[in-house]
Amino acid sequence: MSVNDLSYQDYLDRINIQEVLLYAGYTLNRRDGMRYPSFVRIGSDGCRIHGDKFIVTQNGNTxxxxxxxxxxxVISLIKSFPGMFKEHVGSSNPDHLVNEVCRNILNIPSEERQGRIIEPRKEQKSFDLNNYTIxxxxxxxxxxxxxxxPFFxxxxxxxxTQKAFGAHFILTTKESLDGGKSHTNLSFPLYVPGNTNVVGLEERGYPRLDGSSGYKGKxxxxxxxxxxxxxxxGKQDLxxxxxxYWFESGYDAMSYYQLHVKDNPSLEKAVFVSTGGNPTVGQMQHMLAVTPSARHHICFDNDLAGRQFTENLKGEIHRIALSSVVVTPERKPYLDSIPLSQDYAKGDIDTxxxxxxxxxxxxxxxxxxxMSMRQSHLCYEGDIREQEDLSRKLYKEYKDSVRDFLGIDSRKVIPFVREVxxxxxxxNDQVLLEREDSLKATEEEETRSVASGIDLDADGEIEVNESEEKKRVHFIKR
Structure with missing residues (x-):
């Protein structure tokens, strides 16, 4: 599916209601606590506008x-309150307004917005892998x-790398119902974590003739x-x-493996997942639930969208940790001070x-x-590292104490790391850039080899000193 064919369901899958409220100019009201986040509008005088408030429910969906x-x-909010959005000016079509607001939130460039708006599909049939030739x-x-x-x-x-992942991708062909041309795609089967039924496909079409990416969608x-x-x-149970390892596409997962498996053989038994775009609450909750002993590597793209996806996943990890907390009068002030979707140790220390x-x-x-030791440039590096180790040790002790104070089950604290x-x-960009460097190095090596065999003074003899001189000059130019 191209960006021109995004449907209402795509918007609901990719955007949560809090993003829409923030985009409309609302601010998180921390005083209302963390169970039901509320968003308010601030007036020009810096004070809250009373009566202009939204309460977020259902894990950010409504x-x-x-x-x-x-x-x-997301859809009905935009249609019901069009005046909240700057795109409302000059737009009388509510579907067009939804399209513009959602694409601005998803940061889709304006030159890619010329397609039609697709209404939510009615009576859409469930996915059936039997409809495809595999x-x-x-x-x-x-x-x-x-x-x-052609795909790789x-x-x-x-x-x-293809052989390492060979059991996890297929080619799929679906005959056109109207007798038109059928299309074959590289497909990454989708599963609900813990279930063995294929519930969809992340699809990639043939690259275009100019080498650019072709169709991608689901x-x-x-x-x-x-x-x-x-x-x-590793064929182990989840x-x-x-x-x-979390990615936005199957291609990126395979690329990461190719870049790192030589230095990290444990990848040969790791679990790789692709969200196919914005990680949804359902995807995150199911995967985190069935991998209770895992360390999660967040490897989403290094751009604005990827950073937001990372915050979404981290927020769900933090929510799981806080879900085991029993609210008491002693704990409530601190719990209320924890910023939305943040770690349990990020609350107000004074409470x-x-x-x-x-x-x-x-x-x-x-x-x-x-910090003072490092910035002074007067201390021995070993002493600085020792002091940094001490500060990390003390922070861990503090964080463990906060966890104990809140009564958080240690099994609910999911370890994670961000990788870019x-x-x-x-x-995949990195793989392509490294391949380009390798090709350039090969071409330069071939250039040096050819240059070393040139008769510089045209006397019909290739002399050693001519060969070495040419090599030396070429090396200096690099």
Missing amino acids: CFRPPEQKSYN HAFRKYDFEGIKKFY ITRGISLD ALGSNSSEGLWIAAL SDATDV LPKPLQDKYAKYESAWEES PERGKDW
């Missing part, structure tokens, strides 16, 4: 405006592997709100997974019991000392 109890989702990847079927070549060669993905009827592409390379405040003060003092490519927007 909201209501008290005292009304009517719930709004060609599987088999490691030792060379003729069969050739059919996958332009991406710089090696045959070894198969009609796919369960985009819960389905993920899941590649468990409940036993030790490392889960904690005195012993915990003292632990934080001890950590902060050690951290300030380590060193070059390019995403992991």
Whole structure:
């Protein structure tokens, strides 16, 4: 599906109600606590406008405006309150307004917005893999592997990487119902974590003749709100997974593996998942629930959207930790001070019991000392590292104390790390850039080899000193 064919369901899958409220100029009202986040509008005098307030419910999927109890989702909120959005000026078509607001939130460039607006599909049939002709990847079927070549060669993905993931992608062909031309796509099957039924496909079409990316989207009827592409390379049960790597596409997951497996052989038994775009609440909740022992590596793109997706996933991880907290009068002031979707240790220190405040003060003092030592340029590096280790140790002690104070079950605290490519927007960009560097180096090496065999003084003899001189000059130019 191209950006011109985004449907209402795509907007509901990719955007949460809080993003819409923030875009409309509302501000999170921290005084209302964390169970039901509220958003208010601030006037020109810096004060809250009374009566202009929305309460967010259903994990960020809907909201209501008290005292009304009517719930709004992303689409109905925009249509019901068009004046909240700057795109309303000059637009009388509510569908056009929804289209413009949602695409601005998704940061889709204006030159890509010329397509039609697609209404929500009515009576859409559920996805059925039996409607497709399937060609599987088999490691030792060379003729069969050739059919996958066009999809991977332009991406710089090696045959070894294809073989490592071969059980987790297929070619799918669906005959056109009107007798038109059928299309074959590279497809990454989608599963609801913990279930073995294929509920959709993340699809990639043949690259265009100019080498640019072709069609990308999801198969009609796919369960985009819960389905993920899941590649468990070690063939272990998800409940036993030790490392889960999150990406926006199957191509990026394979690229990451190719870039790192040599230095990190444990990837050969890791679990790779693709959300196929914006991670939905359903995708995150299901995957986190079935991988209780895993460390999660958040490898979304290094752009604005990828950073937002990262915050969404981190927010869900933090929500799970806080879900085990029993609210008591002693804990409530601190709980209410924790910013929305933030870690349990990010609340107001002054609302904690005195012993915990003292632990934080001890950590902060050690951290300030380590910063002062590093910035002075007068201290031995070993001493600086020792001080930094001390500050990290003290912070861990403080954070553990906060966890104990809140009564958080340690099994609910999910470890995670954010990883971004060193070059390019995403992991496949890095693969392509490194391939380009390798090709340039090969070409330069060939140039040096040819140059070393040139008869510089045209006497019919290739002399050693001529050869070495040419090599030296060429090296200096680099």
